[in-house]
Amino acid sequence: MPELEDWFHRYNKWSFSKHRLWNECRRQYWYRYIGTALRTSDEVDVARLKALRGLTPRAALEGMLVHDAIEKQMDRFARGMTVNEELAAKHLVSEMAKFTGTPRDKIIEFHNGVEQPENYFERVQDGGIGKLGTFFAKIWPRIEGSEHLRHEKFDEVTVGDVVATVKVDLACRMADDTIVVYDWKTGREDPAYESELQLGAYVLWASRYYSAAPEKVRSELVYLATGNVRRHEFSAEQLDRVGLLIVSDFKRRNSSYEMGAFSPDPGPWKCQGCRFATVCPHSLHGEAPGGGP
């Protein structure tokens, strides 16, 4: 049994991002969550894994900057101050500057040898500012009259003997006492990518944390490319099923910590977007044409 740092056991909780990475490639999950927690290893360079885990996926940068800029404005909302689109845009531009100087040290695909497309950062900036514009024009007016409850904090909900962590983009109480948990989406609107498990975990947390009946809590997916909003509601029975899924998912991922139990699942595009492609002997990132999907 590999020897793991004490902090691994303190932070070893269920989260949707762990669930998603496990389903993408189990070996990538092992590098990210187990390999970086090893006390020593003859198999991997633990310090290198720790350095690689901080890389950002190329396709996620815009969304990350938009979330961060909105979060700063929700800090103001929480303190009863007015929100400001111009400040949000300025924040996005200044945060993006942290990536422009050394993109190969910051962005996964560029680190893995993909040529940086022309005008990449200009397109990220324009796309991000456009989505902030949609947020302030179409979404903010439906939120501003509500009561701010919480945003971007790590919270926990216990299901059986498993602790699940959630981090909601924003939770508010509406005039009719309903609690709405918002999730900002910066990608393409596609119901196939909407996860009942992720949204159910949010609603499960909110209904427990605020002692609210499930019918008084809903999740809203906010698509910032269009301003469209999709509602998801859960019955008590559906939330029970979400809880069972969380427990079984967590147990499956914690039955062994040996690297061999986490099989690699390579693919050219997938490996090109993997933080650990430069250390994984199974990587196919070199077989993907330079541009990426």
Ligand code: SF4
């Ligand atoms: S490089 Fe490919 S096979 Fe290796 S961990 Fe990453 S996604 Fe999995």
